[in-house]
Structures are given as C-alpha cells and as structure tokens.
Amino acid sequence: MNIVILxxxxxxxxxxxxxxxxxxxxxxxxxxxxxxxxxxxxxAGEWQVPKLCVYEEALAEKLSADLNxxxxxxxxxxxxxxxxxxxxxxxxxxxxxxxxxxxxxxIKAGKKIALANKETLVCAGHLIMPMLSxxxxxxxxxxxxxxxxxxxxxxxxxKSVESLLLTASGGPFFGLKxxxxxxxxxxxxxxxxxxxxxxxxxxxxxxxxxxxLEMMEAHWLFNIPxxxxxxxxxxxxxLHSAVVFxxxxxxxxxxxxxxxxxxxxxxxxEERECYREQRIDFSKAFSLHFFPPSLEDFPGLALGMKAGAxxxxxxxxxxxxxxxxxxxxxxxxxxxxxxxxxxxxxMKEHERAWNEFPSVEEIFETEQWARAEVRRLHKEEKN
Numbered sequence: 001m002n003i004v005i006l007x008x009x010x011x012x013x014x015x016x017x018x019x020x021x022x023x024x025x026x027x028x029x030x031x032x033x034x035x036x037x038x039x040x041x042x043x044a045g046e047w048q049v050p051k052l053c054v055y056e057e058a059l060a061e062k063l064s065a066d067l068n069x070x071x072x073x074x075x076x077x078x079x080x081x082x083x084x085x086x087x088x089x090x091x092x093x094x095x096x097x098x099x100x101x102x103x104x105x106x107i108k109a110g111k112k113i114a115l116a117n118k119e120t121l122v123c124a125g126h127l128i129m130p131m132l133s134x135x136x137x138x139x140x141x142x143x144x145x146x147x148x149x150x151x152x153x154x155x156x157x158x159k160s161v162e163s164l165l166l167t168a169s170g171g172p173f174f175g176l177k178x179x180x181x182x183x184x185x186x187x188x189x190x191x192x193x194x195x196x197x198x199x200x201x202x203x204x205x206x207x208x209x210x211x212x213l214e215m216m217e218a219h220w221l222f223n224i225p226x227x228x229x230x231x232x233x234x235x236x237x238x239l240h241s242a243v244v245f246x247x248x249x250x251x252x253x254x255x256x257x258x259x260x261x262x263x264x265x266x267x268x269x270e271e272r273e274c275y276r277e278q279r280i281d282f283s284k285a286f287s288l289h290f291f292p293p294s295l296e297d298f299p300g301l302a303l304g305m306k307a308g309a310x311x312x313x314x315x316x317x318x319x320x321x322x323x324x325x326x327x328x329x330x331x332x333x334x335x336x337x338x339x340x341x342x343x344x345x346x347m348k349e350h351e352r353a354w355n356e357f358p359s360v361e362e363i364f365e366t367e368q369w370a371r372a373e374v375r376r377l378h379k380e381e382k383n
Contacts, residue, residue: 125220212304
C-alpha cells in the first residue's frame with residue numbers, strides 16, 4: 001500500500017511512521033509539514049520519500065535547494081499530495097481547518113482516508129459524507145473515541161443503535177469550578193493526566209471543547225442525532241467509548257491510553273496489530289470511575305452541544321473561534337476562561353448570519369469572520 005501522510009511532524013504523523021517501521025511492505029510516498037523542515041528531511045531520508053510539501057513557501061524553496069528536488073508548498077502542495085495517482089491511502093493529520101480541502105480532494109480522487117482532523121467533519125460533514133458515496137472513497141477515523149465506536153458497531157445493524165457514549169478524561173481541571181480555572185496558566189492546561197498529545201488538542205481537552213467537536217464528528221460519522229450522543233467522563237481513559245443498543249446492552253472498547261492503537265486500526269484498515277507494548281493487566285485489581293460532565297463549569301462543551309444542534313455554519317464558528325482563542329491563550333495573550341467566552345460571543349454574533357447549508361467557500365468565509373471577531377474582541381478589551 002502506498003501512503004501519503006499530511007502532517008508528518010505532529011503527534012499522529014510521527015506515530016504513523018513509527019508503526020509503519022514494522023510494515024516495510026507499505027511505502028510512504030508523500031509527506032508534508034508546516035515548518036519543521038529538519039524533521040521532514042530526516043523522515044524523507046529514512047523512507048526515501050519522492051514527494052514532499054512544506055506549507056510555508058520560503059521554507060519549501062530552501063528545502064528544495066538543499067535536497068536538489070522539487071518541494072511543493074501551500075494548499076496547492078497539500079492537494080497535490082492528497083491526489084497522487086499512485087497513493088492508496090492518505091492520512092490527514094493536519095491541525096485545523098487547513099485539513100478540509102485536502103480531504104475533499106482525496107475523496108474526489110477515490111482514496112482511502114485515515115482522518116485525524118476533527119475540523120473536516122465538524123465544519124463540512126454535510127458535504128463530506130455524501131461525497132464518500134459519490135466518489136467511492138473510504139474514511140477510517142483515527143480519534144480514539146470514534147475508533148472505539150467504529151469497532152463496537154462492526155457486525156451491528158444501524159437500526160439497533162439507541163445512543164452513543166462518548167468518553168472524556170476530564171482533562172487536567174476535572175472537578176474544578178469555573179472560578180478556579182480563571183487563573184490557570186498554559187503550563188497548567190498542558191498537563192494532561194493520561195494522554196500525550198499536541199498543544200492545541202491538549203488545551204481543547206482542558207476546556208472540553210474537544211468533546212463538543214467529537215460529538216459533531218460522531219453525528220456525521222455514524223449518522224446519529226446529536227441528542228443521542230452522551231458525553232461521560234471516564235477518568236482512567238480505559239473505556240474509549242461505547243454504544244448503547246435498543247435492548248439495553250452496552251458494548252464498549254477498552255485499552256490502554258495509547259494513540260497507536262486507533263492509528264493502527266485505521267492505517268491497516270481494521271486489521272488487528274500485534275501490540276507489544278503495555279496492555280491492561282486483568283490479573284490486578286483496578287477501578288473505572290465515571291462522572292457526568294459539568295456543563296456549567298465547562299461551558300465549552302455546552303456551547304459545542306448548542307452549535308452541533310444548530311448545525312449549518314454554527315459549528316464552523318464554534319471551531320474557528322476556539323482555534324483563534326486557543327492560539328491567543330498559548331501566546332499568553334488571554335486567560336484560560338476567555339476561550340469559551342470568545343466562542344460564546346462569536347456564536348451569538350453569528351446568529352443573524354447563520355447559513356443552513358454552507359458551501360466550502362462560505363465555510364472559509366465564516367471561519368475568517370470568526371477568527372477576526374475573536375481578535376477584534378480582545379483588542380477592544382485591552383483598550
């Protein structure tokens with residue numbers, strides 16, 4: 001199988017390459033990074049990758065000169081990799097809405113897609129899902145929660161599903177009141193109790209915005225209404241999600257909190273890998289603790305439920321406002337609880353301009369508006 005990895009320098013991308021070391025029959029034929037050129041050079045050298053993309057044009061030109069080979073750049077370069085005729089699978093491990101157009105392009109090219117980009121389905125699920133059938137493309141989710149649900153649904157009829165249980169760790173601030181989170185710093189928010197992830201998704205876990213995004217993903221992936229998706233906190237991150245069936249049976253997927261498991265399940269198209277690392281040890285006593293989330297103390301989740309229920313262009317506002325606010329927080333320009341307040345402000349301001357069925361172009365227009373509105377909001381607050 002010939003594989004392209006978009007976002008090879010991030011957590012998902014590097015773990016994909018690590019897994020593939022034991023599967024040298026698979027070829028990596030394309031890699032992209034945003035700006036980590038030195039890491040890309042190492043990866044390209046180890047895997048003898050013929051097609052490279054660096055999103056930042058100046059860095060792409062420099063790398064091209066260093067390697068004496070063509071290196072593409074920008075969105076054009078990502079789309080070029082996503083549609084390589086010889087590619088069988090495209091791993092979309094890009095962070096943010098930058099993943100939407102390459103994913104659509106890969107679908108139109110009839111590729112198999114291992115998707116680790118939440119924004120694609122959150123903002124464009126109404127466009128993506130019909131395209132998969134039209135172009136006979138396949139989509140394999142990489143998120144641990146969606147992989148768990150996917151595994152639980154194998155062999156089951158859609159009509160037998162009553163609801164989905166989407167688990168959350170609760171993040172580093174579980175049990176705190178929103179007033180206690182006001183002064184939390186970037187260092188505090190990045191101390192995730194169970195998972196090792198990139199900075200942006202770790203902050204989303206701390207605000208629980210990630211669960212709002214995942215609810216919307218699950219809605220599109222599994223064709224189930226938002227109101228039938230329940231978020232439950234599972235502190236140990238052992239139960240990765242579950243399906244409740246109409247007869248009351250609950251089927252869940254358990255495992256150690258290691259992203260290599262869902263990555264491998266998607267990358268190798270539902271084949272079970274021989275996992276040689278840590279496993280759950282059932283010879284020892286352990287407990288699983290479940291709690292309902294506090295929507296009052298974690299308004300980011302409540303806003304996600306509202307955005308998902310509204311649909312249309314509102315999920316794009318939710319996502320884009322969050323991305324911009326998280327960026328400002330990571331740059332120490334706003335306080336932690338200003339992230340959900342920024343999202344709430346943008347969602348309220350967008351109500352009059354809400355679009356029930358936005359096109360790709362309108363999705364990006366809405367994104368730009370929401371980002372600008374977050375910047376405007378905090379610039380005004382500082383004056």
